[in-house]
Amino acid sequence: MSDHTATWYNLYDARPHSEVPAESPLAWSYHHSGRPSVSQKSRVVLRERAMAGHLILRGGAIVLDEAVRGVLGFGLPGRPNTLTLDERGERSIQWLSPDEWLLIVPGGEEFALEKRLREALGDAHYAIVNASGGQTLIELTGDKARELLMKSTPYDVHPEAFPVGKGVTTVFAKANLILRRPTEERWELVLRRSFADYLYRWILDAGAEYAIGVEE
Amino acid sequence: MFHIYCPYCEEHREEEEFHAKGQAHIARPADPEACSDEQWGDYLFFRDNPRGIHHELWVHAVGCRKFFNITRNTVSYEILETYKMGERPRFTAEHPEGKPAETVAAEKVADEADMVERQEGVKA
Numbered sequence: 001m002s003d004h005t006a007t008w009y010n011l012y013d014a015r016p017h018s019e020v021p022a023e024s025p026l027a028w029s030y031h032h033s034g035r036p037s038v039s040q041k042s043r044v045v046l047r048e049r050a051m052a053g054h055l056i057l058r059g060g061a062i063v064l065d066e067a068v069r070g071v072l073g074f075g076l077p078g079r080p081n082t083l084t085l086d087e088r089g090e091r092s093i094q095w096l097s098p099d100e101w102l103l104i105v106p107g108g109e110e111f112a113l114e115k116r117l118r119e120a121l122g123d124a125h126y127a128i129v130n131a132s133g134g135q136t137l138i139e140l141t142g143d144k145a146r147e148l149l150m151k152s153t154p155y156d157v158h159p160e161a162f163p164v165g166k167g168v169t170t171v172f173a174k175a176n177l178i179l180r181r182p183t184e185e186r187w188e189l190v191l192r193r194s195f196a197d198y199l200y201r202w203i204l205d206a207g208a209e210y211a212i213g214v215e216e
Numbered sequence: 217m218f219h220i221y222c223p224y225c226e227e228h229r230e231e232e233e234f235h236a237k238g239q240a241h242i243a244r245p246a247d248p249e250a251c252s253d254e255q256w257g258d259y260l261f262f263r264d265n266p267r268g269i270h271h272e273l274w275v276h277a278v279g280c281r282k283f284f285n286i287t288r289n290t291v292s293y294e295i296l297e298t299y300k301m302g303e304r305p306r307f308t309a310e311h312p313e314g315k316p317a318e319t320v321a322a323e324k325v326a327d328e329a330d331m332v333e334r335q336e337g338v339k340a
Contacts, residue, residue: 079226080224080225080226080227080280081225081226081227096280097224097279097280097281097282098224098280098282100280154230154232155229155230168225168279169278169279169280170229170233170278170279171230171232171233171278176278
């Protein structure tokens with residue numbers, strides 16, 4: 001192994017102040033496929049947490065954990081396929097692979113956070129990639145949300161196999177996404193931008209029998 | 217459908233999430249310039265096609281995206297074990313019922329000694 005680590009990197013704000021409003025990967029889908037409104041009959045409700053900050057952290061678990069704890073106040077999940085949340089449940093870190101984690105924070109925080117993490121990590125061997133523009137996060141709630149998932153993914157979403165605090169990357173309607181369960185009631189799906197429209201339409205179709213509603 | 221145990225995710229996943237990448241444990245010749253055409257051709261193109269136990273390289277393509285090895289019986293399609301990169305298989309053609317525990321332990325000690333030696337060699 002080489003003793004050299006990169007000391008130079010591109011760091012730029014992916015969300016500069018501009019006149020042109022930023023749009024989520026689902027903006028066109030809302031326009032084109034519409035948003036069924038939430039009614040009394042809706043047993044599944046979809047809500048997008050658009051424009052959140054997504055950072056991919058790569059490196060050794062111990063080094064990253066120390067830096068993240070110092071900056072954010074909570075650490076990396078210790079076990080595969082799990083996630084940790086801060087006290088308010090706004091920020092989360094999910095295990096993606098033995099040397100890779102997904103950090104999701106409220107939109108607008110990610111640039112400053114990336115800078116602070118880089119300062120905390122110094123010349124350690126690591127990588128941080130801002131993936132905010134490449135993916136979006138949607139939430140499914142309602143008593144039939146699990147049934148909708150059962151129709152779409154081969155992964156076992158029974159509460160015994162998928163307890164709160166679990167998160168996996170898996171197949172969903174022949175595409176792939178990150179499926180996670182931060183609380184008892186809520187399922188989160190992290191969609192890639194290129195699959196977002198397809199998956200949105202798939203979910204509307206799969207949720208039609210449960211009168212799925214999309215919150216504004 | 218296979219149900220395959222990913223040694224990195226530490227759970228069984230659907231076969232759909234994986235991709236087979238051919239024979240495992242193919243070492244690149246240390247000095248390619250010194251190879252004969254036959255040796256280089258063997259390394260690049262020629263693969264074993266055994267009846268019985270076969271070691272294969274797989275990747276958890278939709279998941280952790282890590283490569284790992286599978287020991288599979290090509291007659292019964294039974295998956296005997298999955299193991300991480302750098303580890304040795306417990307089931308081999310010589311030991312179709314699995315290596316005895318002493319052999320596994322002895323190999324582990326030898327591998328660790330080898331690793332230390334190589335790291336010290338790099339530093340020196």
